[in-house]
Amino acid sequence: xxxxxxxxxxxxxxxxxxxxxxxxxxxxxxxxxxxxxxxxxxxxxxxxxxxxxxxxxxxxxxxxxxxxxxxxxxxxxxxxxxxxxxxxxxxxxxxxxxxxxxxxxxxxxxxxxxxxxxxxxxxxxxxxxxxxxxxxxxxxxxxxxxxxxxxxxxxxxxxxxxxxxxxxxxxxxxxxxxxxxxxxxxxxxxxxxxxxxxxxxxxxxxxxxxxxxxxxxxxxxxxxxxxxxxxxxxxxxxxxxxxxxxxxxxxxxxxxxxxxxxxxxxxxxxxxxxxxxxxxxxxxxxxxxxxxxxxxxxxxxxxxxxxxxxxxxxxxxxxxxxxxxxxxxxxxxxxxxxxxxxxxxxxxxxxxxxxxxxxxxxxxxxxxxxxxxxxxxxxxxxxxxxxxxxxxxxxxxxxxxxxxxxxxxxxxxxxxxxxxxxxxxxxxxxxxxxxxxxxxxxxxxxxxxxxxx
Numbered sequence: 459x460x461x462x463x464x465x466x467x468x469x470x471x472x473x474x475x476x477x478x479x480x481x482x483x484x485x486x487x488x489x490x491x492x493x494x495x496x497x498x499x500x501x502x503x504x505x506x507x508x509x510x511x512x513x514x515x516x517x518x519x520x521x522x523x524x525x526x527x528x529x530x531x532x533x534x535x536x537x538x539x540x541x542x543x544x545x546x547x548x549x550x551x552x553x554x555x556x557x558x559x560x561x562x563x564x565x566x567x568x569x570x571x572x573x574x575x576x577x578x579x580x581x582x583x584x585x586x587x588x589x590x591x592x593x594x595x596x597x598x599x600x601x602x603x604x605x606x607x608x609x610x611x612x613x614x615x616x617x618x619x620x621x622x623x624x625x626x627x628x629x630x631x632x633x634x635x636x637x638x639x640x641x642x643x644x645x646x647x648x649x650x651x652x653x654x655x656x657x658x659x660x661x662x663x664x665x666x667x668x669x670x671x672x673x674x675x676x677x678x679x680x681x682x683x684x685x686x687x688x689x690x691x692x693x694x695x696x697x698x699x700x701x702x703x704x705x706x707x708x709x710x711x712x713x714x715x716x717x718x719x720x721x722x723x724x725x726x727x728x729x730x731x732x733x734x735x736x737x738x739x740x741x742x743x744x745x746x747x748x749x750x751x752x753x754x755x756x757x758x759x760x761x762x763x764x765x766x767x768x769x770x771x772x773x774x775x776x777x778x779x780x781x782x783x784x785x786x787x788x789x790x791x792x793x794x795x796x797x798x799x800x801x802x803x804x805x806x807x808x809x810x811x812x813x814x815x816x817x818x819x820x821x822x823x824x825x826x827x828x829x830x831x832x833x834x835x836x837x838x839x840x841x842x843x844x845x846x847x848x849x850x851x852x853x854x855x856x857x858x859x860x861x862x863x864x865x866x867x868x869x870x871x872x873x874x875x876x877x878x879x880x881x882x883x884x885x886x887x888x889x890x891x892x893x894x895x896x897x898x899x900x901x902x903x904x905x906x907x908x909x910x911x
Contacts, residue, residue, distance in 0.1 A: 517548075585908070585909055673838070705894055811829070813832055854880055
């Protein structure tokens with residue numbers, strides 16, 4: 459009988475994409491693979507050939523209360539969300555649904571996304587009693603912070619101890635402000651309070667509770683964690699726990715053919731223009747979701763479009779935005795804007811890849827051996843830290859989407875096009891990443907034991 463694996467993925471397409479290669483490795487090793495999450499993602503997961511278990515609940519302790527009440531079309535969202543925090547509604551619904559998921563699927567192994575590690579608190583007793591193996595999957599580098607090492611949302615290099623100390627103090631100060639703001643808004647029933655309340659009620663052993671400062675609301679310790687990046691992409695001597703395993707980028711090499719009809723129609727024209735006129739192709743993407751700070755992106759794209767006009771680059775932009783926002787950009791003859799493109803396929807023909815700094819985009823850029831120019835627009839988690847590592851390892855350059863001028867953007871693109879060192883460094887990292895094999899991943903996976911404490 460096949461062993462069954464369930465992936466509890468975080469609420470976002472990028473978190474599914476990050477584990478697709480892991481899922482395919484397990485499938486090839488004769489595991490029965492399920493993804494479990496809200497039904498919105500069922501069509502995408504099913505189109506890739508994987509089984510899907512729909513969940514109506516969301517992880518607790520992550521601030522989903524208002525979102526849930528909005529989806530339910532509640533009239534008084536704030537008051538209803540506050541009541542949910544007081545009564546622990548999100549947790550209770552999650553506990554019931556995950557219990558019945560285990561009853562239905564009888565998994566041998568559960569992977570929990572690090573962004574929703576609070577599911578470990580929900581599942582702990584069931585995992586232990588049923589002898590179900592568990593591991594954390596992390597779609598970003600370790601979010602915990604150790605002394606002398608810069609936080610993942612910092613632009614600091616590892617060889618600057620003064621700047622590192624300042625970055626850690628700034629991270630703690632920002633977190634302190636956020637927690638107290640939440641306490642005031644929610645009358646003391648903030649996310650941290652909700653998590654600590656459940657840790658106590660569920661009697662989670664201290665052995666599993668991380669005490670290290672982290673960018674996440676909750677992190678576990680002494681549970682195996684697979685970091686979906688090669689160790690070589692991180693800074694040298696970065697700290698990691700004994701049961702944290704770098705698994706390599708695990709790039710999903712099967713192209714996603716879900717693209718706009720316009721893209722499929724226009725690609726032959728774009729390809730012909732590139733090869734006949736010997737033009738460089740610059741590809742710019744800002745991720746898989748409609749960004750909150752769209753004004754910053756539009757400001758940057760206007761400058762980038764002007765650069766491409768002067769230098770006669772072919773510019774492809776992938777951006778989810780409203781039609782009125784797109785109209786502001788003034789798209790011209792050598793600029794093509796799409797809501798979605800098959801990114802790996804486009805990158806095969808790209809000379810410079812401009813990205814917001816998400817790890818999925820970086821792993822695909824490395825796979826395609828394309829020099830990268832990073833413009834992080836999300837400051838909460840890892841894009842800024844990823845940009846620092848891109849610059850540190852000379853895989854590309856980084857910039858500031860707000861302050862960079864057209865001339866500075868032009869110079870950076872010119873540097874990436876003319877200096878072969880960036881492609882050489884990417885090729886070296888790609889080779890090192892190839893040493894993280896499916897066999898080594900399965901070997902680590904098979905060594906994991908059920909929870910015993």
